[in-house]
Amino acid sequence: MDRFSSPPTIRRPAPGAPQEEDAPPEAGLDAETLYETVIDALRTVLEEEGQIGDVPLLRRFVGGKVVFWDAEGREVKDVPVEVIFRKVTTVREKLRIIEQKINNAEGLDAGERAEIQAQLSRASGALTTFNFLFREERHKFRGTGG
Numbered sequence: 001m002d003r004f005s006s007p008p009t010i011r012r013p014a015p016g017a018p019q020e021e022d023a024p025p026e027a028g029l030d031a032e033t034l035y036e037t038v039i040d041a042l043r044t045v046l047e048e049e050g051q052i053g054d055v056p057l058l059r060r061f062v063g064g065k066v067v068f069w070d071a072e073g074r075e076v077k078d079v080p081v082e083v084i085f086r087k088v089t090t091v092r093e094k095l096r097i098i099e100q101k102i103n104n105a106e107g108l109d110a111g112e113r114a115e116i117q118a119q120l121s122r123a124s125g126a127l128t129t130f131n132f133l134f135r136e137e138r139h140k141f142r143g144t145g146g
Contacts, residue, residue, distance in 0.1 A: 056135035057085045081133070088130045092141065095120055 029037065064081040102108065102116050124141045131140040 055085075055089050055139045057082065058133055058135045061085070061133060085130075085133050088127065088133070089139075091127065092124070095123055 061081040065078045066081060066084050067078045068076045070076050099117070099120050102113060102120070105113070108116070121142075127141045134140045
């Protein structure tokens with residue numbers, strides 16, 4: 001294929017679909033391996049750009065680290081910012097799931113539901129400390145004031 005012709009369409013083979021054994025592999029890779037290679041490359045690029053899941057990390061923190069020091073000034077541990085960010089966004093998602101379950105719970109009266117919702121809002125508010133990590137405003141935590 002010359003550089004001006006259009007590239008072939010790459011489709012993930014359906015699970016359990018028969019493989020064409022007579023067809024020569026393109027560049028030595030079967031369709032499944034090629035698909036997985038492209039997906040892995042895409043994931044790597046997204047991680048390098050700070051796109052963790054559906055929430056982008058502020059670019060200046062990509063590749064950074066959080067360092068924990070003890071009272072004597074000794075470094076105890078360092079953690080990649082992406083790991084901290086992933087954990088923070090996971091907590092946010094878990095809070096959202098709990099909120100949905102509360103909203104759909106039939107056994108709660110309005111007062112109980114309001115009390116639990118208030119607690120969830122306070123939990124989200126406590127996590128606003130980490131808002132500086134988020135690239136987009138819409139992904140940031142909001143407490144009772146937002």
